[in-house]
Amino acid sequence: MKIRELCENAKQASRELAMLPAKDKNRALIEIATALERRTGEILRENRDDVREGKEARLSNSLLDRLMLDEDRIRDMAWSLRNIASLPDPVGEVIDGWRLPNGLEIKKIRVPFGVLAVIYEARPNVTVDAAGLCLKTGNAVILRGGSASLHSIRMLNEVINGALIDAGLPANSVSLIESRDRSHLKQLLTMSEYIDLVIPRGGESLKEYLKKNSKIPVIYAAGGNCHIFVDASADLEKAVNIVVNAKVQRPGVCNAAETLLVHRDIAADFIPLIVKELAKRKVRLHMDTAGRLFLTGRSKAEESVTAATDVHYATEFLDLEMAVRVVDSVEEAIGHISEYGTGHSEAIVTNDLESSRKFSSSVDAACVYINASTRFTDGGEFGMGAEIGISTQKLHARGPLGLRELTSTKYVISGDGQVRG
Amino acid sequence: MKIRELCENAKQASRELAMLPAKDKNRALIEIATALERRTGEILRENRDDVREGKEARLSNSLLDRLMLDEDRIRDMAWSLRNIASLPDPVGEVIDGWRLPNGLEIKKIRVPFGVLAVIYEARPNVTVDAAGLCLKTGNAVILRGGSASLHSIRMLNEVINGALIDAGLPANSVSLIESRDRSHLKQLLTMSEYIDLVIPRGGESLKEYLKKNSKIPVIYAAGGNCHIFVDASADLEKAVNIVVNAKVQRPGVCNAAETLLVHRDIAADFIPLIVKELAKRKVRLHMDTAGRLFLTGRSKAEESVTAATDVHYATEFLDLEMAVRVVDSVEEAIGHISEYGTGHSEAIVTNDLESSRKFSSSVDAACVYINASTRFTDGGEFGMGAEIGISTQKLHARGPLGLRELTSTKYVISGDGQVRG
Numbered sequence: 001m002k003i004r005e006l007c008e009n010a011k012q013a014s015r016e017l018a019m020l021p022a023k024d025k026n027r028a029l030i031e032i033a034t035a036l037e038r039r040t041g042e043i044l045r046e047n048r049d050d051v052r053e054g055k056e057a058r059l060s061n062s063l064l065d066r067l068m069l070d071e072d073r074i075r076d077m078a079w080s081l082r083n084i085a086s087l088p089d090p091v092g093e094v095i096d097g098w099r100l101p102n103g104l105e106i107k108k109i110r111v112p113f114g115v116l117a118v119i120y121e122a123r124p125n126v127t128v129d130a131a132g133l134c135l136k137t138g139n140a141v142i143l144r145g146g147s148a149s150l151h152s153i154r155m156l157n158e159v160i161n162g163a164l165i166d167a168g169l170p171a172n173s174v175s176l177i178e179s180r181d182r183s184h185l186k187q188l189l190t191m192s193e194y195i196d197l198v199i200p201r202g203g204e205s206l207k208e209y210l211k212k213n214s215k216i217p218v219i220y221a222a223g224g225n226c227h228i229f230v231d232a233s234a235d236l237e238k239a240v241n242i243v244v245n246a247k248v249q250r251p252g253v254c255n256a257a258e259t260l261l262v263h264r265d266i267a268a269d270f271i272p273l274i275v276k277e278l279a280k281r282k283v284r285l286h287m288d289t290a291g292r293l294f295l296t297g298r299s300k301a302e303e304s305v306t307a308a309t310d311v312h313y314a315t316e317f318l319d320l321e322m323a324v325r326v327v328d329s330v331e332e333a334i335g336h337i338s339e340y341g342t343g344h345s346e347a348i349v350t351n352d353l354e355s356s357r358k359f360s361s362s363v364d365a366a367c368v369y370i371n372a373s374t375r376f377t378d379g380g381e382f383g384m385g386a387e388i389g390i391s392t393q394k395l396h397a398r399g400p401l402g403l404r405e406l407t408s409t410k411y412v413i414s415g416d417g418q419v420r421g
Numbered sequence: 422m423k424i425r426e427l428c429e430n431a432k433q434a435s436r437e438l439a440m441l442p443a444k445d446k447n448r449a450l451i452e453i454a455t456a457l458e459r460r461t462g463e464i465l466r467e468n469r470d471d472v473r474e475g476k477e478a479r480l481s482n483s484l485l486d487r488l489m490l491d492e493d494r495i496r497d498m499a500w501s502l503r504n505i506a507s508l509p510d511p512v513g514e515v516i517d518g519w520r521l522p523n524g525l526e527i528k529k530i531r532v533p534f535g536v537l538a539v540i541y542e543a544r545p546n547v548t549v550d551a552a553g554l555c556l557k558t559g560n561a562v563i564l565r566g567g568s569a570s571l572h573s574i575r576m577l578n579e580v581i582n583g584a585l586i587d588a589g590l591p592a593n594s595v596s597l598i599e600s601r602d603r604s605h606l607k608q609l610l611t612m613s614e615y616i617d618l619v620i621p622r623g624g625e626s627l628k629e630y631l632k633k634n635s636k637i638p639v640i641y642a643a644g645g646n647c648h649i650f651v652d653a654s655a656d657l658e659k660a661v662n663i664v665v666n667a668k669v670q671r672p673g674v675c676n677a678a679e680t681l682l683v684h685r686d687i688a689a690d691f692i693p694l695i696v697k698e699l700a701k702r703k704v705r706l707h708m709d710t711a712g713r714l715f716l717t718g719r720s721k722a723e724e725s726v727t728a729a730t731d732v733h734y735a736t737e738f739l740d741l742e743m744a745v746r747v748v749d750s751v752e753e754a755i756g757h758i759s760e761y762g763t764g765h766s767e768a769i770v771t772n773d774l775e776s777s778r779k780f781s782s783s784v785d786a787a788c789v790y791i792n793a794s795t796r797f798t799d800g801g802e803f804g805m806g807a808e809i810g811i812s813t814q815k816l817h818a819r820g821p822l823g824l825r826e827l828t829s830t831k832y833v834i835s836g837d838g839q840v841r842g
Contacts, residue, residue, distance in 0.1 A: 015759070019782060100804060104793055113815050114785065192632075196815050211613075211636050217816040238838035245840035338436070360833045361440060364535065372525055372836030381841065382832075383521060394534050394617050394829035395638040396817040408815035411803075412781045415793030417659035419666030420802065 003187045006142065006175055007115070007194035013170035014114045014140035020169070022089035025135055028167035029085040033078035035163040036128065036156075040074050046155040047124065054148050066122040067149055077128040080386070084132045087385040090404045091138045104415045110407040112138035113196040117188060117216070118388070119144045120201040124152040130199075131160050131174045133388050137406040140173050142195065144188065147180040154178055182209070189214040196408075199401075201389055219396060221389040223316045224254035224344030226374045229333040229359065231350035232265035238371060239270060239349040240277050245373040246347065248281045252318045254390060255345050255377040259313055259323040261333045267294045267326050274324075276301045283320045286312040290326040313340045330355045334362045341365060343392045345374035366392055366399040424608045427563065427596055428536070428615035434593035435535045435561035441590070443510035446556055449588035450506040454499035456584040457549065457577075461495050467576040468545065475569050487543040488570055498549040501807070505553045508806040511825045512559045525836045531828045533559035534617040538609060538637070539809070540565045541622040545573040551620075552581050552595045554809050558827040561594050563616065565609065568601040575599060603630070610635040617829075620822075622810055640817060642810040644737045645675035645765030647795045650754040650780065651695075652771035653686035659792060660691060660770040661698050666794040667768065669702045673739045675811060676766050676798040680734055680744040682754045688715045688747050695745075697722045704741045707733040711747040734761045751776045755783045762786060764813045766795035787813055787820040 017025075036043070047069040054064050096108040116139045118130040127143055134141035145153040157176040164171050177184050189198065189210070198218045200206050210218050228246055230239045246257035262270055271287075271294040278285060279301030286308040287295075295302045305324075312323040313336070327333045330348070337346055347369035348359040360368045367377045377400065379387020384402030391397045397405035438446075457464070468490040475485050517529040537560045539551040548564055555562035566574040578597040585592050598605050610619065610631070619639045621627050631639050649667055651660045667678035683691055692708075692715040699706060700722030707729040708716075716723045726745075733744040734757070748754045751769070758767050768790035769780040781789045788798045798821065800808020805823030812818045818826035 015783075015785075018785070098804065100802070104797060106803065111785075215632050217638070217814065219816075235838070241838060241840050249841055356835075362436075364436075364439075364532075365831065367832045367834060370833070370835040372834055372839040373841050375841035376525065376834060376839070381521070382527065383519065393638065395640075398830055399832050409819055410786065411788045411820050412791070413788060413793055413797060414777075414791045417656070417662060418793040418797070419662050420670055420794055420796035 003177070003184055003191065006177070007188075007191045009172040010115045010140040010142055010175055011194045013172035014112065016170050017135070017138045017140055017173055018091075018112045018114070020138060024167070024169070025089065025138065026085040028135060028164055028169045029081045029132055031167040032128070032132070032160050032163040033081040035159050035166075036074055036078045036081075039159050040071055043074060043152065043155050043159065044069060044071070046151040049151040050149050057148075059148060063122055063148070067124065067152075069124060069152060073125060077125050080129055081132045084136050084386050087136065087403060089136065090407050095409065102418050104413055104418050107412045108409050109412055110404070111410045113406065113408050115140045115142065115195045116406070117142045117144065117195050117198045118201065119185065119198065119206065119210070121146040121203070121206070122148055124149045124156060126201055127153045127156040127176075128160070129386075130388060133386060133403065133406060135169075135173060137403055139406060142175050142177060142188065144177040144179075144185055150178060150180065186213055189216060192216045199388060219389075219391050219401065220393050221254075221391055223342055224256070224392070225259070225314070225316045225340055225342045226255060226257045226345045227259045227261055227333075227337050227341060227347070228257045228374065229261040229327070229330070229337075229346075229348045230263060230266060230270055231330060231348055231352060231355045232263040233351040233355070234263075234266060234270070234349040235351060236266075236270060236273065240274055242347065242349055242371070242373050243274055244277055244281065246375055247278065247283055247322050248320065249373075249375055251320050255374050256318070257322070257347070257374050258315065258317050259325065259340065261325055261327050261336055262291065263333075264290070264326050264328050267291065271324070272296050272299070272302075275299070275305060278322065279304065281320065283322055285322055285324055287324040288326060291324050294326070316342070330358050334359060337363055337365075344390070345369065345377040347372065347374050366390070424598070424605055424612065427598070428609070428612045430593040431536045431561040431563050431596055432615045434591035435533065437591050438556070438559045438561055438594055439512075439533045439535070441559060445588070445590070446510070446559065447506040449556060449585055449590045450502045450553055452588040453549070453553070453581050453584040454502040456580050456587075457495055457499045457502075460580050461492055464495060464573065464576050464580065465490060465492070467572040470572040471570050478569075480569060484543055484569070488545065488573075490545060490573060494546060498546050501550055502553045505557050505807050508557070508824060510557065511828050516830065523839050525834055525839050528833045529830050530833055531825070532831045534827065534829050536561045536563065536616045537827070538563045538565065538616050538619045539622065540606065540619065540627065540631070542567040542624070542627070543569055545570045545577060547622055548574045548577045548597075549581070551809060554807060554824065554827060556590075556594060558824055560827060563596050563598060563609065565598040565606055571599060571601065607634055610637060613637045620809060640810075640812050640822065641814050642675075642812055644763055645677070645813070646680070646735070646737045646761055646763045647676060647678045647766045648680045648682055648754075648758050648762060648768070649678045649795065650682040650748070650751070650758075650769045651684060651687060651691055652751060652769055652773060652776045653684040654772040654776065655684075655687060655691070655770040656772060657687075657691060657694065661695055663768065663770055663792070663794050664695055665698055665702065667796055668699065668704055668743050669741065670794075670796055672741050676795050677739070678743070678768070678795050679736065679738050680746065680761065682746050682748050682757060683712065684754075685711070685747050685749050688712065692745070693717050693720070693723070696720070696726060699743065700725065702741065704743055706743055706745055708745040709747060712745050715747070737763070751779050755780060758784055758786075765811070766790065766798040768793065768795050787811070
């Protein structure tokens with residue numbers, strides 16, 4: 001496979017895609033959804049090969065679970081495409097416009113980027129999700145999935161390409177780099193002439209690799225070391241609900257909370273209560289010395305609480321495990337978050353207007369919550385309909401990356417002969 | 422000088438700056454303007470050392486001109502700061518907001534990036550401009566100017582820092598890396614922990630250096646190989662005015678036109694006319710064979726027209742020199758631009774609605790003009806009040822980079838105890 005040729009073809013396809021009205025793009029998305037359902041048998045057959053090879057290579061159970069497809073998961077992929085088809089098309093949206101004193105009319109319009117490269121790991125469904133989001137936004141996409149899922153994603157790509165041709169779209173709108181090592185990826189990351197943006201969906205090692213090797217702009221989605229600060233004036237019941245939800249509802253994701261900060265003035269009431277509630281849900285706690293002074297010593301739940309260290313504060317547990325620290329003020333909470341946070345999602349539980357104002361203006365993160373769970377940081381929850389990831393960088397897009405975030409803009413300026421004086 | 426320490430100090434200052442209301446930032450800008458005027462003598466003294474050293478090092482006259490300061494140029498810097506002070510503060514602007522079905526209220530708010538690094542070359546005035554734009558947008562800035570202007574920019578930095586302290590702002594809001602080689606710059610570009618964005622203001626060699634060495638996101642301002650397409654239906658008089666303005670009014674800048682594309686149906690009338698008008702203004706023309714067939718052979722102006730090659734089409738002349746090519750259709754014009762353009766500013770002169778529609782939707786550039794000169798691509802002309810450069814990349818900001826483009830966003834989500842189900 002020649003990477004440059006593949007990139008040229010993608011660029012060519014992107015020119016056609018950029019011009020397509022929403023109805024043509026939506027028809028293609030629905031065509032792909034139907035093809036996925038029709039060809040479920042073929043997809044599952046290829047997927048079984050991946051799973052068998054994965055078992056032979058002794059992949060972990062959690063990796064095998066991510067790799068594995070079944071009829072439900074394929075139905076979910078098809079649903080996701082039909083959902084994307086139902087969303088408004090961001091391309092062509094006029095997001096600003098004004099008239100200059102000389103009569104020139106300026107419009108700022110959303111346009112596709114051109115060609116995106118999406119680099120991902122085990123989950124084969126990203127193939128379909130990324131293809132759907134890119135097609136909807138008029139972008140061609142080059143996919144580079146994990147080597148463990150090569151049989152599955154090759155088949156998914158074949159299904160997508162067949163459906164694109166049936167729908168009258170250029171087949172090169174979606175292309176796949178099939179390789180089991182990073183040599184092709186490395187070459188891909190030099191193709192700044194053709195590719196406008198790289199979106200990684202993977203862990204820290206992929207991120208470091210891209211930082212070092214990509215000559216193309218990248219939107220990074222870093223991890224989430226998220227905090228909940230329970231202020232002196234917090235409603236205790238709400239605070240318990242929010243902490244439990246943010247920690248327990250789905251601990252393995254980036255918007256789950258990892259550290260609980262408790263205001264000293266409420267600690268005597270709140271700490272025994274939250275320790276009990278979290279213990280019920282099997283959450284292991286690492287608490288600072290000041291916090292442990294507020295333990296009553298009378299409950300079994302408290303026995304399993306261990307001492308917190310800086311390492312715990314810096315850890316994204318992604319598990320039923322949480323650090324707890326007592327702070328003297330909202331300022332101290334903000335200071336802790338500024339030291340250990342990763343700029344993802346941070347929450348305060350408070351009834352004090354001044355604290356809420358300070359927290360929301362001083363905490364430097366993609367999403368700052370007042371009296372709500374950090375778990376809402378999600379394109380679906382935000383009402384964007386779909387997302388390709390959550391950005392913690394500040395350039396271009398911060399927070400959930402929905403359809404709009406997959407577009408650039410252009411200025412169109414209309415006049416009747418104006419020249420500059 | 423320790424780069425890491427300087428970056429830490431800038432980060433610390435950025436936290437204070439982010440919280441400042443507009444009036445405090447504006448007071449500081451005006452304080453700096455006043456200090457520049459008051460200390461003009463000191464600044465000119467240091468500048469004379471740079472100019473003397475530059476002459477000894479045999480810098481070109483154009484470089485020496487860019488380096489040289491006088492009272493007028495210092496007054497311009499002060500004016501520019503007062504102008505920035507008079508503009509609306511983008512920080513805190515609520516640019517989107519909605520309520521979710523569960524009652525959560527989401528606001529998307531403009532916030533400063535944090536710390537910007539501005540890397541520039543000979544012009545000492547960038548020191549003041551960049552400092553002003555960054556302060557206004559609540560960002561701390563680390564400046565790294567060209568070695569030829571070290572005496573001047575060191576003094577300008579001293580004046581700025583003094584004024585910041587007088588205005589009660591952290592002096593580390595603006596800091597300068599003083600060095601004569603690129604070793605410090607290289608180290609600076611690894612400080613992604615502290616610096617949020619790098620903005621280069623320089624030529625292609627600086628750009629390539631940053632692509633290779635920066636671990637921090639960069640907004641690139643590439644060159645402008647801009648085109649004017651004169652369509653079959655163009656008003657000849659408007660077309661002449663626009664072409665002359667776009668080529669001649671200031672040929673050395675990135676929004677000047679470099680290639681003229683002429684529709685075959687109008688070539689017999691337009692080519693002799695524009696050749697005459699451009700010859701009057703000493704523009705040398707490189708014309709394709711098809712175009713030269715339309716020369717009348719009767720004017721002296723036509724004698725100096727030489728044959729165009731692909732090299733001419735690819736050249737950003739930045740001088741009184743222009744390539745000319747005849748095309749058969751708007752599609753062919755779009756194809757030429759897509760092959761040779763740099764995505765900066767492209768114009769069509771037409772009276773045909775369909776041509777105008779095709780051109781504006783198909784040409785992939787930061788700014789697309791219909792019946793107006795490309796020379797308007799400028800933050801000042803666009804009514805942004807000030808700009809730090811013109812971006813030709815698609816990520817984050819495309820076109821003139823005004824105050825808004827120097828900000829990021831954050832979501833603030835308010836609830837009354839919502840948790841995710």
